[in-house]
Amino acid sequence: MLTDLLKMLTAHILGDFVLQPKSWVDKRKTKIQYLLYHVAVHAGLLILFFINDLAGNWQNILFLVAAHLAIDSLKIGWEQRWPANPARIFLIDQALHLASIFGVYFFTHPEVFKTMTADISANHVMLYLIAILLIVFVIPIGIRIFFSKWNKESEFNVKRKETLFDAGTIIGIIERTMILGFILMDFMEGVGFLLAAKSIFRFGDLTNAKDTKFTEYVLIGTLLSFGLGMLVAIALKHALNII
Numbered sequence: 001m002l003t004d005l006l007k008m009l010t011a012h013i014l015g016d017f018v019l020q021p022k023s024w025v026d027k028r029k030t031k032i033q034y035l036l037y038h039v040a041v042h043a044g045l046l047i048l049f050f051i052n053d054l055a056g057n058w059q060n061i062l063f064l065v066a067a068h069l070a071i072d073s074l075k076i077g078w079e080q081r082w083p084a085n086p087a088r089i090f091l092i093d094q095a096l097h098l099a100s101i102f103g104v105y106f107f108t109h110p111e112v113f114k115t116m117t118a119d120i121s122a123n124h125v126m127l128y129l130i131a132i133l134l135i136v137f138v139i140p141i142g143i144r145i146f147f148s149k150w151n152k153e154s155e156f157n158v159k160r161k162e163t164l165f166d167a168g169t170i171i172g173i174i175e176r177t178m179i180l181g182f183i184l185m186d187f188m189e190g191v192g193f194l195l196a197a198k199s200i201f202r203f204g205d206l207t208n209a210k211d212t213k214f215t216e217y218v219l220i221g222t223l224l225s226f227g228l229g230m231l232v233a234i235a236l237k238h239a240l241n242i243i
Helices: 002-018 022-027 032-049 051-081 086-108 110-118 122-150 154-161 167-184 188-209 212-242
Strands: none
Touching: 002 032, 002 051, 002 086, 022 032, 032 051, 051 086, 086 110, 122 167, 122 212, 167 188, 167 212, 188 212
């Protein structure tokens, strides 16, 4: 049963990332035939993978091909409407493709879905969701408010202009997510390695800057991010054991 899911996922990866030339990606925005070529590749891959049981899977293949055409058509429209958000559009596009694949799999194998969901605790799901919301949204806002009293410092504003837009926020979210994973896996060495790695990468910048205020600014931000990330992770771990 799992083989069917793996076949669909493999076909998607090959069709979207291996067998799709960049020229097709660029040209399909203005010439629909390149979009159809891309969808035809997906159709061919699905037929190839399910060649031994086409009679039992033709409806699934037809649905996945139609869904892929619809999703990629939406993606082209989104790219034209919001050209400044390629990463977000890519993630939404891939999420929709995966949703269609898993939807087909669970629809054709309802017993698998029942088995998987039977062991899932609603309370645990909510705890994980709360932890993710805290890490991704709440903590960045709290850190931003904490640092607002120094926002009028001209040297800090100059430093920010020399960095990528929102890079600090994205780095913080990634590091806190990694901390959450490390602590849930009881791999505290990973947290130490992460802190050491960030210190090494930052050491050169801080040494070259020769700016005590900026060094303190970065140090406070790092400790706040790590501390709050660890607090959320430890709280989640204890809550999962209690509930």
